[in-house]
Amino acid sequence: MATSTSIRPVARRLLKANIAQNAPPTFLLPSLLAPVQQSSPFSSTSTSLYPRDMNRQRGVSTRRRTGLRQPLSVSKTPLPKPVLDPAKRPEVDVDVHHGLWDFFYNKKKPFATPLELTQHGRGWTVEELRHKSFEDLHALWWVCCKERNRIATDKYERNRVKAGSGDLESGARDFNVRRTMRGIKHTLTERYYAYREADVLMYEDEEIDVTGQGPPYIPKEAVLEDEVPEEVEAAPAAESADKTDIPPPAATEKGSVVEKPL
């Protein structure tokens, strides 16, 4: 191995010389093969030889885009060229039910006209929201969230292309949505305080069993209006009779003066 490697550059030099027709005479061949002892090169690397090493990939660089030294099977196939002009690209088939459509009012326009933006009602009032369950309020909150996203996207795009007016209209729309959201929070806060108060009252109420054993609500004997005994009814009448003895206040005195027959 060692000899073959040492001989190889020499042989190549000989071949090159033959091609160039500067071949040394044949009788000098032994001197060429003889080890060079007299010379003392500055560097161990021989500069006269190219390539310097036996690397087959020398000169192949992706960075310099040199390409491969040998063609491949796919080399004959032309590479597809990118279409740089967006107008020449084929139209993308967008799904009708794509989730991003929820950011738009209309699938044909990127932003709504001011007239379309004004076509909305008022927000929910607190009074209306009080009758709703938590699930309803929660769903309404998310509807409001998505509506605010839609309004913001509409406004941003309109101002990006400098389409003109519409900020006032979308602001009014956003105001109503935010008022609804405020109402939802108001209602939930009210419910929270009602719950806290009921929690305190529960311990004071004798009809409610806090121990958790048995029924939680044990109503006492209720007295209905139909079953009111006569004795109880007579009592208020007696009270009113007693009241007549008490001297009436000044205002009633004046009234009594008017009622006197002339």
Added chain:
Amino acid sequence: MATRHITKAPRMGTKALYLPNFRIVLLNDPKLSPHFASFLVPLNLNKLDLRDYLYNCYGIPVRSVRSYIQMQKVQQDKNNAKRVSPRRWHRPRSIKKMMVEMDDPFVWPKTPEDFSQWDKDFVEKREKANKKARDAQGPGGASKPPAERKSIAEQAKELLEGKKEWRRDDNEYEDEIVEEDADGEWEEVEQNVKI
């Protein structure tokens, strides 16, 4: 025998968020690929949040999210300042943008070419007039020459060169009402005017 390890699907967040109070804005970037969508998001939102938000709220499965925070330029005084005070330096809050990769492509609807429904011409004129008034009120506005000065100078030059003759229109409005007839008699033009 070793079982092949199956890569797990991305897990969604488990923490329920009941009443979120933020907005995201879908941005129109014509250079973006149809499989990508970019959003303006609040600064405290992270990639996982946006992925969960888009899936649960809009039903969009997201493959990957890229996020970017854009610092704003330093400016004099805040945006809402009525009168800009000089050298009160202020840097507006940074903007956070996120780009998501989606399974299904999405393309924005075409931007209309005619903006008459949005009163574009009127709004532009109004903005122009407002800017003019603002500049006149601003620093150095009073010392700037008015736009009429050029026209006045041209008219004066024409008069001095004798191209035009000076005429004082005292009867400017009378001429409109009364005209001289061919016979040389004065005739009232506006006959049917009821006073």
